[in-house]
Amino acid sequence: MTFIERLAMPLLPAPGDGAPPSNLLAFFWHFARQIRAPLVLALCFKVLEVAADLMIPLALGYFVNIFASPGAETADDRLALIQERLPVLLMMLGFFLFFRPLAIIGKTAVVELGLMGGFGNFIRWQSHRHILGQDISFFSNDFAGRIANRVMQTGISLREVILTSLDGILYGFIYLLGSLIILAFTSLWLAVPLLVWTIAYLSLIIFFMPRIQRASEAHSELRSEVTGRIVDSYTNIQTVKLFANKGLEDANVAESIDDFNFGWIQVMRRSVAMSALLIIINALLVVFTATLSLWFWMGGSASAGTIATALPLVSTLTWFSGMMLWLLGHIFESAGSVSEGRQSIAVPHSIVDVPGAKPLRVDKGRISYEGITFNYGKERSVIEVLNLDIKPGEKIGLIGHSGAGKSTLVNLLLRFYDLEGGSIRIDGQNIGEVQQDTLRNAIAMVTQDTSLLHRSIRENIRYGKPNATEAELIAAAKQAQAWDFIVDLEDNKGRKAMDAHVGERGVKLSGGQRQRIALARVILKNAPILILDEATSALDSEVEHAIQEQLLGLMSGKTVIAIAHRLSTIARLDRLVVMEDGKIVEMGSHQALLEQGGVYARLWGLQSGGFLPTAEIETEAEAETETSAKED
Known part of the structure; x- marks a missing residue:
């Protein structure tokens, strides 16, 4: 040149x-x-x-x-x-x-x-x-x-x-x-x-x-x-x-x-x-x-x-x-x-690293929500003065209807949005004062709506660890129960297995296949904090059972936050947090919450096939309110 x-x-x-x-x-x-x-x-x-x-x-x-x-x-x-x-x-x-x-x-x-x-x-x-x-x-x-x-x-x-x-x-x-x-x-x-x-x-x-x-x-x-x-x-x-x-x-x-x-x-x-x-x-x-x-x-x-x-x-x-x-x-x-x-x-970044921001250091993985308030830019707060302390290595499940604030807690932890009040700390470090990239590097997440890049299977899995070896990629794919279908893949240009391209947002794969690729990516990343947002919702029962066993091994030594409407998938976690309207209304183990006979117990009793029937719950809640009013 x-x-x-x-x-x-x-x-x-x-x-x-x-x-x-x-x-x-x-x-x-x-x-x-x-x-x-x-x-x-x-x-x-x-x-x-x-x-x-x-x-x-x-x-x-x-x-x-x-x-x-x-x-x-x-x-x-x-x-x-x-x-x-x-x-x-x-x-x-x-x-x-x-x-x-x-x-x-x-x-x-x-x-x-x-x-x-x-x-x-x-x-x-x-x-x-x-x-x-x-x-x-x-x-x-x-x-x-x-x-x-x-x-x-x-x-x-x-x-x-x-x-x-x-x-x-x-x-x-x-x-x-x-x-x-x-x-x-x-x-x-x-x-x-x-x-x-x-x-x-x-x-x-x-x-x-x-x-x-x-x-x-x-x-x-x-x-x-x-x-x-x-x-x-x-x-x-x-x-x-x-x-x-x-x-x-x-x-x-x-x-x-x-x-x-x-x-x-x-x-x-x-x-x-x-x-x-x-x-x-x-x-x-x-x-x-x-x-x-x-x-x-x-x-x-x-x-x-x-x-x-x-x-x-x-x-x-x-x-x-x-x-x-x-x-x-x-x-x-x-x-x-x-x-x-x-x-x-020419739009300035609304979420920026503060001057002199330091890399996040995760030694134990303790997460503390300290009096946080957030409203998505609206007048009415979605979350108001919420406190939650998650111990190092603790596995908690977030439970609640759509709009209760579960995903908001996760998005705030990832600093996709900035708080209106309070703070979130990881091992005592305010996440608003550390470098964003190091924060997100410390967190691995699998979402319900899994989108893949229009690239090869190899590139999508390697996204979790760009310098991963081929052996590490294959091991992660096998652990996510994805290897069996990967070896049979071929795209319209004749590229096969790990070289096959998945289409825009992964449309060439089924929902379950996309979710298993996403799981492989998270397994490869091996971050100290793990977030599972309906991580197995797109899987059939047999594959889900196999992957849940793998997830238990993946969770070992990590701080875990799991969100699921299918309560049976998170019932054995260390602690369950029940949310309504941006507030924590109940907290405890599965057995303890059942014994309380409160919101969680009612949701558990109303499950059909492990799902959370929102409309039925709301109808029953309204009926209970009317009955109480008549008795008064």
Whole structure:
């Protein structure tokens, strides 16, 4: 890889860990300043290129003046005239043979080799790294497809704004300024039409471009909406098929595409109006310049060379002015995409490591919830002043209806959310004051809704321990009762066993198979704290029984929190914690809670096949309340 090709490496590290600025210009500068050296180099080459192009009409005028020189009637007279001006002619020859090609080749090499690929990709890379550090709620509140579209589109759009400005707009601005200077020095009056045209041209830009940018930003938002809806349909294709709602999804996407088309029409209306006015002022510029040139030539105040310089200048400007407006429209459309993309990319992280945060050290695995309060950003608290102490190596089960607060306790322990009050400590260390990665490295979790990465079985299991050996991977798969089905797997590309890919979110596997892969991953991780959230809910009874025996061995020496609606799966744990409405209402061993005859005993008695029938429980509770009221 050459020096030029390394000017904007795709994986350029971001300056600092904070979010990019939310202000649009500052957002541009945040990325542009990281490659300012190649940008300045390209700028210098571009200035030289424009200077070379401005020399063309000057050279043309110079040659016309030579041809029109009086007294050059014979060949000897013409030869003498050429010899007299030979130094200037040789300088022009060298300029066009060497200087201009060097400027163009240098600029092209820097832009095409150094910036065109790497610039957009390092923006995508840094944006992705920043977004990957967002908390869970960030991803819960938006389409994954829209976020991905913003990351991909913002990189290419920001690159287009800067490089198009450098390659087109800067060229046009310098060429226009140079033309005004040249005409002012050759014939001041010939510069007047160009000056008036410049004012009219800038007025068009000032009036139309902000309107085009706003329309482009709205259009970009609609494009992300289309992408989000399409990806949402594909991601949930099983639900779409299950409810036979292809027509509903078609209508949903068609509506967003229709809005997207209308957004494009809004952009084009403004662009067409601007182009129509430009055609008019360009025609007026050519007519007035040609008329004045003829007038001054007839009056003897302008030479043929002056006219030969002026007319190509304005002709080039009228052609390039249309190109510049197209480029400006493209720039503002791309700027609209960047402005829309920063809605995701420039969002600061809401959960961050405090300054000086230290790694979590787990010596024993004691977990303490100390007066915690949490409300998910709502007025009413989901959990209020809750205390729970889990001893080192203790195995507890969390029991309660949906919404009781069980999963919230787990999410808070993982610091997916920050507390409103109180603290959570592991071995005396406040989890809000330690590094998040070390906290989550100390906790292994299997969830009910198991999603796998669209990668091979090997990569999914190794996610629990990236440096694991092949022998360790196989041992974990066998312990999770997954090896027997893994060896028979083959994907549509012929990859087999551990190399077979599982599809997006693991859709090529059954629910039970996905859960066993997730268990293998947790077994491999071997963290000191283990969380099981309906860890065997997707398994049949025979496999579940076999895995539960393996889990008992896995739990040895670890602090364990288990959540299950099937009470029989957690009845033999050290302690059971019963929750209702974010509060702990009962706590004790299975036998002790049965003897109390309270909530847990009622739930145990109502079980059918080991499940927790929520609706039936609520109905019975209401009936008991009514009976008590009548007795009173």
